[in-house]
Amino acid sequence: MRVCIVGAGAIGGLLGVKLGLTGNNVTLIARGLHLDAIKKNGLKLMMKDGSEHVARDLKATSHIHEAGPQDVVILAVKAHQIAPIAADLQAMYTPDTTVVTTQNGIPWWYFQRHGGEFDNHRIEAVDPGGVIASNIEADRIIGSIAYPAAEIAEPGVIRHIEGTRFPIGELDGSESERAKAISQMLIDAGFKSPILSDVRSEIWLKAWGNLTFNPISALTHSTLVDICQYPPTQHLATMMMTEAQTVANKLGITFRVPIEKRIEGAEKVGKHKTSMLQDVEAGKAVEANALIGAVVELGELTKTPTPHISAIYACVKLLSKTMVEERISIKGQSLEAQPAKSRLHAV
Numbered sequence: 101m102r103v104c105i106v107g108a109g110a111i112g113g114l115l116g117v118k119l120g121l122t123g124n125n126v127t128l129i130a131r132g133l134h135l136d137a138i139k140k141n142g143l144k145l146m147m148k149d150g151s152e153h154v155a156r157d158l159k160a161t162s163h164i165h166e167a168g169p170q171d172v173v174i175l176a177v178k179a180h181q182i183a184p185i186a187a188d189l190q191a192m193y194t195p196d197t198t199v200v201t202t203q204n205g206i207p208w209w210y211f212q213r214h215g216g217e218f219d220n221h222r223i224e225a226v227d228p229g230g231v232i233a234s235n236i237e238a239d240r241i242i243g244s245i246a247y248p249a250a251e252i253a254e255p256g257v258i259r260h261i262e263g264t265r266f267p268i269g270e271l272d273g274s275e276s277e278r279a280k281a282i283s284q285m286l287i288d289a290g291f292k293s294p295i296l297s298d299v300r301s302e303i304w305l306k307a308w309g310n311l312t313f314n315p316i317s318a319l320t321h322s323t324l325v326d327i328c329q330y331p332p333t334q335h336l337a338t339m340m341m342t343e344a345q346t347v348a349n350k351l352g353i354t355f356r357v358p359i360e361k362r363i364e365g366a367e368k369v370g371k372h373k374t375s376m377l378q379d380v381e382a383g384k385a386v387e388a389n390a391l392i393g394a395v396v397e398l399g400e401l402t403k404t405p406t407p408h409i410s411a412i413y414a415c416v417k418l419l420s421k422t423m424v425e426e427r428i429s430i431k432g433q434s435l436e437a438q439p440a441k442s443r444l445h446a447v
Contacts, residue, residue, distance in 0.1 A: 101285055104129065104170040104192055106185065108138065108160070110250040111202060112176030113258035115266075117145040118289035120155035127159040127167045135162055137256025144257045164188040172198050172282060176246075179203040179226060179390030186235035198278050199236055200268065202246040204310045204375070205390030206398065210300065212238035213271035216352060218401065225393035242279060243299040244268045245306050249372060261372065265292045269299025304348045305355060305362075310391045311344055311409065312337040313366055314376035315416045318386060321377065321432045328367035337363060339408045344395055350402040376416075383429030386420045388413060 101124050105112045108128035120126040120143075130138060142156030161167065164185060170192040175182060182203070189199070201207055208227035211218050222230055248263035266286050270276050279295050286293035296302055316327050316337060327333045341359050348355070357365075379386045392413040399406035423430065 101125070101171045101281075102169065103127070103172045103174065103285075104164075104167045105174045105176050106164065106189070107175065107177035107181070108134065108143070109176065110252055110258060111246045111248065112174070113143055113252065114145060114248060114250045114260060115174060115176065115289075116158060117143050117153055117155040117258065118291065119285065120158050121153060122285075122289045124285065124289075125159075126155070127161070127170070129162065129164055129167065130160055131162045133255040134252065135160055137254075141256055145260065146253065146257065147260045148262055165191045167192050169194045170197055172200060172285075174200045174202065176202050178387050179205055179207070180385065180387060182208070183227070183231045186232045190235060193240070196278075197240060198242055198282065199240045200242050200244050200282065202244050202266070203390060204246075204314075204387060205307050205392075206394035207243065207303065207390070208232045209236075209238060209241050209243070209271060210303075210394075212241070214300075215272070218351075221401070223394050223397055225389040225397045238271060241271055242268050242282060243271060243303065245299075245302050247306070249369070251378070262369070264290065267292075267294050267296050267299070267302055269296035269302070271299070273297045273299075301353050301355075304344075304353050305357070307391070307395070308341055308344055308348075308355065308362055309366055310374075311395050312340040314374045314391055315388070315412045317374040318376040318380045319412070319415055319419065321380075321430075323371045323373055323377075324366045324369045325371055328363055334363065336408065336412075340412065343399070343404070343406045343409050347395060347399050347402055347404045347406065350404060351398065380419065380423065381429055381431040383423055383427070385424055386416060388416045388420055392416060 103119055103124050104127040105116045106129045108116055108130035116126055116128050138160040142154050143158060145153045173192055210223060211221040227233055245267050247265035249261040251259050253259040268283055270279055275295050283293045283295050313324055313327055316333055338359055376386045396406050396410050396413055
């Protein structure tokens with residue numbers, strides 16, 4: 101298949117190498133030193149099991165218009181990065197091009213082809229003004245949930261941390277031929293990719309953790325295991341997840357695991373920095389709207405109070421605003437690593 105991965109970061113890079121090495125015609129949209137390294141040496145993937153793979157026969161560019169017509173477009177950028185490029189994506193469309201979304205949080209298309217009470221309702225937090233929906237037709241979309249954890253170890257090098265699951269699903273719950281083809285493509289590349297009859301429930305299951313652990317991690321500079329083992333933050337996570345579950349239930353969603361099991365699962369990941377914490381340390385704008393703001397908006401839509409989620413959302417939004425306006429990153433540094441004079445000020 102002709103596959104373009106828009107956003108060759110950690111998850112996009114993982115997909116790019118695996119799909120490229122299994123016979124697909126892969127184009128990567130990347131930028132900066134990462135793009136330069138890919139063009140020069142190909143894209144290297146270091147797997148959790150110690151194996152290393154290098155995909156050299158990849159097309160890489162920073163310009164979407166240079167990608168050409170595609171069978172599948174995989175959106176692997178952050179949720180807030182889609183609107184600025186939504187119109188450009190049309191340069192890759194043929195009548196049969198499928199767009200696969202992998203973003204964390206509640207997607208812009210959540211109520212498209214939904215069929216329920218809020219069918220085709222637009223979630224302002226993730227698609228202000230409807231820019232994305234007007235450029236990516238609902239009929240093109242297949243939803244996916246990216247469960248693997250990975251990171252860019254250095255320009256041109258992706259390090260796999262854990263996980264291989266990329267479940268997918270049509271927005272209307274059908275098991276289409278294109279869904280079967282994309283699922284098989286991912287399976288052939290070494291991923292687990294079942295076709296879901298209710299992709300929204302699976303999106304909520306992951307969003308359940310993202311809307312709690314990501315912002316708490318970013319605000320406290322703590323890893324998943326730290327949050328889960330410290331009683332006050334574990335309690336906060338539980339309260340946020342309880343509010344979110346109530347919202348989801350009112351939208352017809354049921355969770356296949358209880359809150360306690362979801363927290364236990366996060367704890368088992370260990371000393372892993374969430375994507376939001378990594379963004380804070382890098383001085384990047386965080387995914388507050390898709391991960392948290394959308395749930396607050398859905399709470400208002402379903403007349404469900406979300407006091408804990410709303411409070412954390414306000415704090416994270418201010419943190420992101422401060423970083424962007426002051427052009428700063430916020431990264432912890434051991435006091436022992438600082439000069440004595442600096443340590444006094446730090447204390």
